[in-house]
Amino acid sequence: SVKDLYTKDLEDNTTVSLEGSIKTIRGSKNISFIELNDGSCFKSAQIIVKKSNENFEQISKLPIASTITVEGAFVKTPDAPQPFEVHGEKVELVGRSDSDYPLQKKKTSYEFLRTIAHLRPRTNTFYSVFRIRSLAAFAVHEYLQHNDFVYVNTPIITSSDTEGAGEMFRVTTMDMDNLPKDDQGHVDNSKDFFKTETNLTVSGQLPEEAFTMAFKNVYTFGPTFRAENSHTPRHASEFWMIEPDMAYTRLPGMMDVAEGLLKYVINYVLDHAKDELEFLDENVKPGLIEKLQKTASEDFARVTYTDAVKLLQDADVEFKVPVEWGIDLQSEHERYLCEDVYKRPTFLTDYPRDIKAFYMRDNDDGKTVAAADCLVPGIGEIVGGSEREERYDVLNDKIKEFDLNPEEYDWYEDLRKYGEIKHSGFGIGFERLVMYVTGMENIRDVIPFPREPGSAKF
Numbered sequence: 001s002v003k004d005l006y007t008k009d010l011e012d013n014t015t016v017s018l019e020g021s022i023k024t025i026r027g028s029k030n031i032s033f034i035e036l037n038d039g040s041c042f043k044s045a046q047i048i049v050k051k052s053n054e055n056f057e058q059i060s061k062l063p064i065a066s067t068i069t070v071e072g073a074f075v076k077t078p079d080a081p082q083p084f085e086v087h088g089e090k091v092e093l094v095g096r097s098d099s100d101y102p103l104q105k106k107k108t109s110y111e112f113l114r115t116i117a118h119l120r121p122r123t124n125t126f127y128s129v130f131r132i133r134s135l136a137a138f139a140v141h142e143y144l145q146h147n148d149f150v151y152v153n154t155p156i157i158t159s160s161d162t163e164g165a166g167e168m169f170r171v172t173t174m175d176m177d178n179l180p181k182d183d184q185g186h187v188d189n190s191k192d193f194f195k196t197e198t199n200l201t202v203s204g205q206l207p208e209e210a211f212t213m214a215f216k217n218v219y220t221f222g223p224t225f226r227a228e229n230s231h232t233p234r235h236a237s238e239f240w241m242i243e244p245d246m247a248y249t250r251l252p253g254m255m256d257v258a259e260g261l262l263k264y265v266i267n268y269v270l271d272h273a274k275d276e277l278e279f280l281d282e283n284v285k286p287g288l289i290e291k292l293q294k295t296a297s298e299d300f301a302r303v304t305y306t307d308a309v310k311l312l313q314d315a316d317v318e319f320k321v322p323v324e325w326g327i328d329l330q331s332e333h334e335r336y337l338c339e340d341v342y343k344r345p346t347f348l349t350d351y352p353r354d355i356k357a358f359y360m361r362d363n364d365d366g367k368t369v370a371a372a373d374c375l376v377p378g379i380g381e382i383v384g385g386s387e388r389e390e391r392y393d394v395l396n397d398k399i400k401e402f403d404l405n406p407e408e409y410d411w412y413e414d415l416r417k418y419g420e421i422k423h424s425g426f427g428i429g430f431e432r433l434v435m436y437v438t439g440m441e442n443i444r445d446v447i448p449f450p451r452e453p454g455s456a457k458f
């Protein structure tokens, strides 16, 4: 593969063979220079084909994206920009590309590339993004497994709404035009496939907690779905979430794990995606590598919601939404805190209980919960987490207070009934992490085939 040529320290004049796709082709009547790419690494191999080659006429006129095989001598080129070239002795066409290949050399906009999401992984930018996405996923598993976390697969089709925000995609086999109704005229879900209403999961957290009680440290890492109608650069309808959950752990310990995991992923990508990061740093997001090195080497800030509200109220900025204790902070407020005040990832803790989910543990002040979100410059919220309410009676009252159906949560309350184990956990939006690490500014550009309101092509 092309990667072998870069990594195997071959001697001059070794005969090598390659099969790949023509990325660029230029030359004259007597010689052609081909950049050949086979996807094995970011870089291409320079192939030289001379007029003396029997296929010269055919090869030198091929449209880019055509596939060829090459056999020839590997020669180091210490004085050229590229470290070596391959003198193509046997060069054969395998598959011809149509000449209207839309990824010609000129720069194309991200908007246009989203319309050809099936071709964009072949561009330098998207190749880099998706290689980094893969490395980041591996690093997540590696960090958690090395720290004795057990990977749990929670259901995708579920009958519970973890976040209670009602932003779920219905899963049904019923004929939507002729829904069966019960005596009161309500949809009769007992006639449906699972004999109950089911949805795509918004978070694996609640079923996951059953495993926290058995294994101490657990995590999920899988797809989640939200039917929120937000057209923002950081919301997708289908995204992946990493959800570590830890028994015998309080909020500060939870933040340590979140910070450790984020830094591990950043360091892993810095070490394993040098070519891709250099390309992104030069062409997409100047300063990216320096930003990542800085994030990996300094402590994240930690501040309570109440103190953050004071900071925002004293700020010399006119916010579109004025700040009062009790509001759900908007993206403008979150970004001001991590970009202007702390200039680094920032944990915001102890939010008002009324704006957070029912399962978060009440603090003694009666007004706040032991929650922590992590906000990062350029994106905003990347992590949402909390201590879980482990006290049976308090949880029972909260389920009623939040207007949830206690019958649906009997199993969840059992987890408290048998031990009241203190535990904490959090969710990282995997795409938001990939955005941070690649410098991409739109979540649609870090998902291979994004799903968003009004669009589910592919």
Ligand code: 4AD
Pocket: 162, 163, 202, 203, 204, 205, 226, 228, 234, 235, 236, 237, 239, 241, 243, 244, 381, 382, 383, 384, 385, 386, 425, 426, 427, 428, 429, 430, 431, 432, 443
């Ligand atoms: O803050 P959220 O809603 O928290 C939970 O779902 C908890 N059950 C997690 C837990 O404690 N186990 O979501 C967690 C993270 C957010 O911080 C954000 O990064 C990401 O998931 N997220 C989204 N990412 C992309 N598109 C969306 N629509 C997202 N909604 C949340």
Ligand code: MG
Pocket: 373, 381, 383, 384
């Ligand atoms: Mg959240």
